[in-house]
Amino acid sequence: MSPMPLLCVRRFWILLAASTLAVCGQTPPKPAGQTAGQTPGAAGAAKKPGASPGASVAAPQSKHYPILLIASGTEPFWSARIGMKGAERLERVSYPPITLEPGEIVTEDSGTAWTYHAKDTGTNADVVVRLSREACSDGMSETKYSFRAVVTHAQIGELKGCAKIAAEQFPEFKQKNLVDDDPEKKKVMPPAITGFKPPVAVAFFDPTGKVTLARGETAKVVAPAGSQLSLSHDGKRLLLTREESGKERTILLYDVVTGKTTEVLRGPVQSAFWSPDDSRIAFMKFVEPSWTVWTMPAGSPDKAAQLNTNVSTGGVLTLHGWLDAHTVLASDNTKLYFFKTESPPTSIAIRDVYGDGFEVMSSDTIRANPVNPDLLLVTAFVSHPKAGMPTDAKTGFGSAAFLYELRSRRRVVVTPTNVFAQDAAWSRDGIQIFFTNREKAPVICRIFWDASGYKRVRGGTGLVVGQ
Numbered sequence: 001m002s003p004m005p006l007l008c009v010r011r012f013w014i015l016l017a018a019s020t021l022a023v024c025g026q027t028p029p030k031p032a033g034q035t036a037g038q039t040p041g042a043a044g045a046a047k048k049p050g051a052s053p054g055a056s057v058a059a060p061q062s063k064h065y066p067i068l069l070i071a072s073g074t075e076p077f078w079s080a081r082i083g084m085k086g087a088e089r090l091e092r093v094s095y096p097p098i099t100l101e102p103g104e105i106v107t108e109d110s111g112t113a114w115t116y117h118a119k120d121t122g123t124n125a126d127v128v129v130r131l132s133r134e135a136c137s138d139g140m141s142e143t144k145y146s147f148r149a150v151v152t153h154a155q156i157g158e159l160k161g162c163a164k165i166a167a168e169q170f171p172e173f174k175q176k177n178l179v180d181d182d183p184e185k186k187k188v189m190p191p192a193i194t195g196f197k198p199p200v201a202v203a204f205f206d207p208t209g210k211v212t213l214a215r216g217e218t219a220k221v222v223a224p225a226g227s228q229l230s231l232s233h234d235g236k237r238l239l240l241t242r243e244e245s246g247k248e249r250t251i252l253l254y255d256v257v258t259g260k261t262t263e264v265l266r267g268p269v270q271s272a273f274w275s276p277d278d279s280r281i282a283f284m285k286f287v288e289p290s291w292t293v294w295t296m297p298a299g300s301p302d303k304a305a306q307l308n309t310n311v312s313t314g315g316v317l318t319l320h321g322w323l324d325a326h327t328v329l330a331s332d333n334t335k336l337y338f339f340k341t342e343s344p345p346t347s348i349a350i351r352d353v354y355g356d357g358f359e360v361m362s363s364d365t366i367r368a369n370p371v372n373p374d375l376l377l378v379t380a381f382v383s384h385p386k387a388g389m390p391t392d393a394k395t396g397f398g399s400a401a402f403l404y405e406l407r408s409r410r411r412v413v414v415t416p417t418n419v420f421a422q423d424a425a426w427s428r429d430g431i432q433i434f435f436t437n438r439e440k441a442p443v444i445c446r447i448f449w450d451a452s453g454y455k456r457v458r459g460g461t462g463l464v465v466g467q
Helices: 003-023 171-175 350-354
Strands: 069-073 078-082 087-092 098-107 113-120 126-136 145-153 157-165 201-205 211-215 218-223 227-231 237-243 249-255 261-267 269-274 280-287 290-297 318-324 327-331 335-340 346-349 365-369 372-382 398-405 411-413 421-426 432-437 443-448 455-459 461-465
Touching: 069 126, 069 145, 078 126, 078 145, 078 157, 087 113, 087 126, 087 145, 126 157, 201 227, 211 237, 218 237, 218 249, 227 461, 237 269, 249 269, 261 269, 261 280, 269 318, 280 318, 290 327, 327 365, 335 350, 346 350, 350 372, 365 421, 372 421, 398 421, 421 461, 432 461
Parallel strands: 227 269, 318 365
Antiparallel strands: 069 078, 069 157, 078 087, 087 098, 098 113, 113 126, 126 145, 145 157, 201 211, 201 461, 211 218, 227 237, 237 249, 249 261, 269 280, 280 290, 318 327, 327 335, 335 346, 365 372, 372 398, 398 411, 421 432, 432 443, 443 455
16 A cells, blocks of 8 residues: 555544544644644645744644533532533522523634523523633532533523533433434433422312322322312321301311311411421411411411511412411412511512413412422413413413522423413422313323423322322
C-alpha cells in the first residue's frame, strides 16, 4: 500500500477523535510529534508570512457547546440536565420536575462560556442556563466540578451551582446512533416517577353516594350519606358532615377501631379538617352575618375558638384545610386567607392564584402539599375550555386541577385535557394526586405531580387520603 492512503487513514482517525472530544466541550489533544501551529500530518507545511523562525501558533480551542452535563446547587437544592440539544429539565427538591424546551445556544467570544436558552413547557417562561469552564465547588462535598452554572428562570429566579459531564446519566445518547429504524426505540422518554407509596387508608363516596372507608383492598360503608370528608393521618378517624335543616349541620366522627360514629359539633357548622398532626380540627361556623373559621383541640369542642376575628370581610366562602401546623387556608371571591393560630392573619389576591383562565367558586378546592406548603393543588372551573375538554351543561365551563407555587407564582395544569376534574387531593407522600373525573360516570383517578401516570383507580367520588 502506498504512503498516501496510510496518511489519509491516519488523518481520518485524528479528526474523528478531535470531533468526539469537542462534543463535550474539551480541547482535542495534539497528535504525537505535532507542534503548535502545524497541520496534522504536514510537518513540513509552510509557516505564515512574517512569522519568525521557531515561533508557534496556539492551537484553536473548540467552541462547540458542552453537552451531557448535570448542573446542581444547594440552598435550595436543585439540578438541571443539559442534553444533546441543550437544557432539557430542571428539578428542585419538593417540587415536580420542570420539562424544558431547548432553544438557542450562544458561545461567548472567550470560547469558555455558553448560554443555553430554553422554555418552561408548563408555563412558557424563559429559562437561561449560563455555563462557564472554571473550577467550582458546591461547598458541601469534596467533589470538584469543571464548570460553574447559573440557571435563571423568569418565575422562579436565579439558581447558582456547579456542573460536570455525566454521560452515563444520558442513556438516550447511546440510542442516538442505533441502527434500528424504529422511532419508538430512539424516542427520549422522561424518567418514570419512582419511590411513591400507594395509600394504605382512604375514604370516598361509592357510586351510590355512601361514605366508604378502605384499607388496602378491603372497603367498608361507614355512613349511608354525608359530605366533606377528612381522614386522619393514621387512617383511623374520619370526619364527615351530615345535612340537617336550614343552616343546621352535624360534624360526625367515625372511629375505625370501635366502629362507632359520634357527634362532634352540631349547629351552623361544616367543613371539618384534621391538622397535620391530628391534634386539632379546623371548621367553619356561621356567625351573623357570615361564615367564619374556627379551630378546636380534637375531642374538646368546648375549647373551640374563632381565628378570623381581625379580618374585616364579609366572611369566607370556603375552608380548604391546613397549610401547615399553624395555618389554615380559606377563601372568598377576592382573597385567599392564611389564618394563623399564633399570629394575625394574612391574605393574597385570589386572582393571583387563579390567573385569568379559572373561575372562582365556592365549590373549588385548594390543598397544600403535605411536604411543601409553598405548593398548592387547586381544582377549579376552566373559563375557556380547550377543544376536547368535557364541559358543564349549564355553565359551559370545563374543570381542571393545577399546581400553584406561592413564592414564584408559577401555575401549571396537571390533569389531562380530556377529563372533567374535581376534588383533587394529595397523597401523604406529596407525589400522587387523586381526583374525581365526572366526564361520564364519576370515577376516581390518579396522576403524579408531574402530570404523568394517569390511571383510573375505582368508581366513586371525592377520595381523601389518610395513611
